[in-house]
Amino acid sequence: MVPGGxxxxxxxxxxxxxxxxxxxxxxxxxxTLIAGRGDWSHTSGPVDQAVLAHETDMARNIxxxxxxxxxxxxxxxxxxxxxSSRTEIVQDDTFFECDAGRLKLRxxxxxxxxxxxxxxxxxxxxxxxxxxxxxxxxxxxLREILTHALGQCGRVEKRRTLFLIxxxxxxxxxxxxxxxxxxxxxxxxxxxxxxxxIAEAHELMKELGIDPSQLVEGAYVDLLSKAATPQKRSEGxx
Numbered sequence: 001m002v003p004g005g006x007x008x009x010x011x012x013x014x015x016x017x018x019x020x021x022x023x024x025x026x027x028x029x030x031x032t033l034i035a036g037r038g039d040w041s042h043t044s045g046p047v048d049q050a051v052l053a054h055e056t057d058m059a060r061n062i063x064x065x066x067x068x069x070x071x072x073x074x075x076x077x078x079x080x081x082x083x084s085s086r087t088e089i090v091q092d093d094t095f096f097e098c099d100a101g102r103l104k105l106r107x108x109x110x111x112x113x114x115x116x117x118x119x120x121x122x123x124x125x126x127x128x129x130x131x132x133x134x135x136x137x138x139x140x141x142l143r144e145i146l147t148h149a150l151g152q153c154g155r156v157e158k159r160r161t162l163f164l165i166x167x168x169x170x171x172x173x174x175x176x177x178x179x180x181x182x183x184x185x186x187x188x189x190x191x192x193x194x195x196x197x198i199a200e201a202h203e204l205m206k207e208l209g210i211d212p213s214q215l216v217e218g219a220y221v222d223l224l225s226k227a228a229t230p231q232k233r234s235e236g237x238x
Contacts, residue, residue, distance in 0.1 A: 074208065092155070171185070
């Protein structure tokens with residue numbers, strides 16, 4: 001801001017630079033807590049060599065998402081085999097423009113937040129995921145900064161019920177505007193082949209009665225965008 005004057009207008013936003021350099025510089029300055037890697041063959045945007053060079057040092061998981069009906073009944077089934085009690089979490093995710101992968105700010109009701117960058121293949125079924133997470137005590141101000149710098153591209157509000165089954169995080173999600181979903185995240189060990197995690201995810205799918213036809217691709221923000229498009233067309237909104 002100019003002293004004694006008004007804030008200058010935000011300049012017209014140029015196309016975002018490749019996300020990996022931005023993400024790594026951002027997180028390395030704040031202190032990266034969690035990292036991973038993934039198969040990026042099905043994502044758009046350039047993959048920076050600096051990112052690939054860090055793959056061997058990063059944590060990974062295997063993820064899948066499925067649409068479900070009757071989340072309460074599924075929660076009872078999960079509870080019988082879970083190694084932890086259930087945890088209820090309210091999450092409000094704001095997504096920002098990012099040429100490679102996804103960048104989102106997650107806010108919690110108690111005022112905490114997490115900045116999350118991740119890349120994974122947008123295909124149905126289990127896939128390897130790369131991610132970085134950095135906590136923030138000031139999600140509102142960080143959201144404002146990222147909105148001015150990058151621009152927002154979506155928002156996802158959900159209530160999540162979390163269970164642990166061994167090393168697998170089980171998410172039962174009620175997503176505003178979408179419905180009910182199951183997510184599985186199988187945490188991989190260093191150097192572990194992805195086939196072991198994929199097999200574990202498939203086994204849990206069977207145990208929980210999830211049919212392959214229920215699997216969905218993409219993120220919740222993508223599904224919300226697709227759901228909104230027909231409505232905009234019917235209302236004559238371009």
